[in-house]
Structure formats: structure tokens, C-alpha cells
Amino acid sequence: GAVVSQHPSWVICKSGTSVKIECRSLDFQATTMFWYRQFPKQSLMLMATSNEGSKATYEQGVEKDKFLINHASLTLSTLTVTSAHPEDSSFYICSVPGQGFTGELFFGEGSRLTVL
Amino acid sequence: GENVEQHPSTLSVQEGDSAVIKCTYSDSASNYFPWYKQELGKGPQLIIDIRSNVGEKKDQRIAVTLNKTAKHFSLHITETQPEDSAVYFCAASEGAGSYQLTFGKGTKLSVIP
Numbered sequence: 001g002a003v004v005s006q007h008p009s010w011v012i013c014k015s016g017t018s019v020k021i022e023c024r025s026l027d028f029q030a031t032t033m034f035w036y037r038q039f040p041k042q043s044l045m046l047m048a049t050s051n052e053g054s055k056a057t058y059e060q061g062v063e064k065d066k067f068l069i070n071h072a073s074l075t076l077s078t079l080t081v082t083s084a085h086p087e088d089s090s091f092y093i094c095s096v097p098g099q100g101f102t103g104e105l106f107f108g109e110g111s112r113l114t115v116l
Numbered sequence: 117g118e119n120v121e122q123h124p125s126t127l128s129v130q131e132g133d134s135a136v137i138k139c140t141y142s143d144s145a146s147n148y149f150p151w152y153k154q155e156l157g158k159g160p161q162l163i164i165d166i167r168s169n170v171g172e173k174k175d176q177r178i179a180v181t182l183n184k185t186a187k188h189f190s191l192h193i194t195e196t197q198p199e200d201s202a203v204y205f206c207a208a209s210e211g212a213g214s215y216q217l218t219f220g221k222g223t224k225l226s227v228i229p
Contacts (some may be wrong), residue, residue, distance in 0.1 A: 001162060034215065043205060054178075093159050
């Protein structure tokens with residue numbers, strides 16, 4: 001399976017500041033990556049699809065101006081939470097498709113964001 | 117769109133016993149069904165998956181069964197061990213070329229030593 005690295009694993013920030021989370025595909029290139037959000041004791045919810053070299057595709061209800069996604073290379077996607085508020089506190093997880101268009105998705109270790 | 121229901125939400129078993137988690141899905145176009153294990157504070161880990169052309173798949177102590185007619189699939193863990201304690205998520209998608217996974221709400225499995 002794919003090896004996916006996320007950084008930072010946890011971050012605490014003040015309300016109103018911006019936070020950037022990085023997602024790297026370590027063992028092969030990924031033209032597409034996915035960003036999920038998970039609130040405590042809940043399931044994973046897809047936020048957006050990150051596309052290398054083009055704009056991200058956001059799910060309904062996700063503010064694209066608040067959650068900025070940049071997929072500048074075939075191995076790196078970044079999620080920036082802008083003007084963070086306490087309600088943005090969550091577990092953010094990226095995922096990378098397996099090779100061969102099989103439908104398999106491999107997830108990173110997640111990034112815990114706490115907004116004070 | 118797809119809707120995935122997962123039961124039970126919590127499950128406690130004695131070490132060595134078997135655990136079964138069941139999921140149902142609504143979209144007959146779905147043909148890829150993965151199971152993920154998520155330990156506390158970590159990302160989900162793919163543990164087994166099954167496609168609609170197969171009725172059962174086994175990997176050591178873990179097995180998954182699929183009934184496409186009834187639109188349900190199940191995860192079976194035999195000879196459970198304390199390290200099997202985690203939250204398990206089922207998911208469904210249209211498979212090849214589609215990465216739109218719809219997840220169940222998760223099952224918290226506790227294996228009691």
C-alpha cells in the first residue's frame with residue numbers, strides 16, 4: 001500500500017490565525033489526494049479532492065476560501081485552515097489512492113488541530 | 117447518493133472470541149468495499165477489502181463476506197486479541213477509477229483480556 005506522511009501530527013493555535021497541514025505521498029506520485037475531517041467519535045467526512053496542477057474540488061458545505069488546498073507537486077498537497085475558529089478544531093486526515101485505479105485509498109496518520 | 121449503515125456501534129468481546137461487524141449499503145452500483153481499522157489518535161488503516169465479483173475473502177484472522185443481492189457485507193475477526201481493540205469503519209464505492217468512499221459510522225471494538 002501507499003505510505004502517506006502528514007505534518008504536523010498536532011497543532012494548537014489561537015483563534016484568527018492560519019494553520020498549514022502538509023500531506024506527502026512517500027512511495028509514489030499522486031495526481032489526486034483527498035482531505036477528510038473527523039470530529040470526535042464520528043466518521044470520516046470528505047472535505048475536498050486535491051488535484052495536482054489545478055484547483056481543488058470541494059464537497060458541498062465546505063468553504064473553499066477557508067480551507068485552502070494547494071497540490072503543487074505530485075507528492076505534496078497542503079491544507080491551510082485560514083482564520084481558524086474553535087469550531088474548526090478537528091482531526092484532519094489526507095489520503096492517497098493506490099496505484100492502478102483500483103479504488104483503494106491509503107490514509108495518513110492525521111493532524112489534530114485545536115483552536116483556542 | 118450512497119448510504120452505508122454499520123452495526124453495532126460498540127462491541128465488547130472476550131479475548132479469543134470472534135467479533136462480527138455488519139454493514140449495509142444502498143447503491144447497487146457500489147462494487148468495492150474496504151474495511152479500515154483506526155486506533156486512537158491515528159489515521160485509518162486499510163485491513164481488508166472485497167469487490168463485488170467475490171463473495172468472501174480471508175486474510176489470517178480477518179475475513180469479509182459480501183452478499184450483493186442483499187447489499188450487505190460483514191467483517192469477521194476470529195481469535196480476537198487485545199491489540200484488535202480499535203474503531204473499525206466499513207466503506208463502499210464504485211471501485212475502479214472512483215475514490216468516492218462512503219463510510220459507515222464506525223464500530224468501537226473492545227477486546228477484554
